Amino acid sequence: xxxxxxxxxxxxxxxxxxxxxxxxxxxxxxxxxxxxxxxxxxxxxxxxxxxxxxxxxxxxxxxxxxxxxxxxxxxxxxxxxxxxxxxxxxxxxxxxxxxxxxxxxxxxxxxxx
Amino acid sequence: xxxxxxxxxxxxxxxxxxxxxxxxxxxxxxxxxxxxxxxxxxxxxxxxxxxxxxxxxxxxxxxxxxxxxxxxxxxxxxxxxxxxxxxxxxxxxxxxxxxxxxxxxxxxxxxxxx
Numbered sequence: 001x002x003x004x005x006x007x008x009x010x011x012x013x014x015x016x017x018x019x020x021x022x023x024x025x026x027x028x029x030x031x032x033x034x035x036x037x038x039x040x041x042x043x044x045x046x047x048x049x050x051x052x053x054x055x056x057x058x059x060x061x062x063x064x065x066x067x068x069x070x071x072x073x074x075x076x077x078x079x080x081x082x083x084x085x086x087x088x089x090x091x092x093x094x095x096x097x098x099x100x101x102x103x104x105x106x107x108x109x110x111x112x113x
Numbered sequence: 114x115x116x117x118x119x120x121x122x123x124x125x126x127x128x129x130x131x132x133x134x135x136x137x138x139x140x141x142x143x144x145x146x147x148x149x150x151x152x153x154x155x156x157x158x159x160x161x162x163x164x165x166x167x168x169x170x171x172x173x174x175x176x177x178x179x180x181x182x183x184x185x186x187x188x189x190x191x192x193x194x195x196x197x198x199x200x201x202x203x204x205x206x207x208x209x210x211x212x213x214x215x216x217x218x219x220x221x222x223x224x225x226x227x
Contacts, residue, residue: 004155032213043203043218044156051213090155098144098207098214099169103155 002027002093006104013081014112021076021107023091033074034092035065038106044090050074061085086111115217116140119204125225132191134222136204144207145187146171146216147179149200156203162187194226 005024013019025031032051036044048059055067065076074091088108094101116139126132136145144163148156148171158171160179168179176198180188191198204219 034215036218043220046215046217049213049215092156094214094216098216099161099163100171101146101158101216102172103157105153105155 001100002031002095002102004091004093004102004104006089006091006107008107009105010108010110012110012112015083016080019076019078019081019085019109021089021091021109023074023076023104025072025074025091025093027072027093027095029095030069031093031095032098033065033067034094034101035059035063035074035076036090036092037061038088038090040087047076047089081109081111083111083113085109115142115206115208117204117206117217117219119202119219119222121222122220123223125227126194127227128195129193132194132224132226134189134202134224136187136189136219138185138187138206140206140208141184142206142208143184144214145181146205146207147177147187147189148203148205149173149198150203150221151200159189159202194224196226198224199226200224 003026034049035047050067088106090106091104118137120135146161147159150156157173162168162181178190202222205216
């Protein structure tokens, strides 16, 4: 079965600094890859997804992610973090039919003023 | 917002009591999912449904049952709640979006089993 690893449990960045959240996956074929964000007490909101084509995908809120097949990675980036980006971020991998989606354990982002 | 509501939003119950959580959607989506979220584990799939009366198990289905008697409602039942089932439960639907099946999530139900 596929699996997802988010190596960083907690990251702190200063407002205005750049951000990169790491995600590595294990899967036998090219999976569908997702990043979700969860604010405290809220559900998950889709930031972006990759399924084929251009390996650099753009999402909402100024986020982007790059799929690197050779590294089995799908890292999330943002050039300049805003205080409102403080949240928990989840990477997920799924086969085409979504019925076995696996999530990473999440990375909690703190933004310093 | 994929038109998903969950009820109740918060529940405290005692060990051994039955509990039913409801997921309701208004947009006739075929696929619905129940996940639990626990620190250090992300979200894990409990059960999913691919139509009325059609359900299947997920990664952590032990101790849970589901039912879907109509398209809009997907019920998760803990027949006899245990403290290990204290968690936040999320419902999701899947819809075809720009060539991929993508899951969208409800607001969650926080369940505490004492």
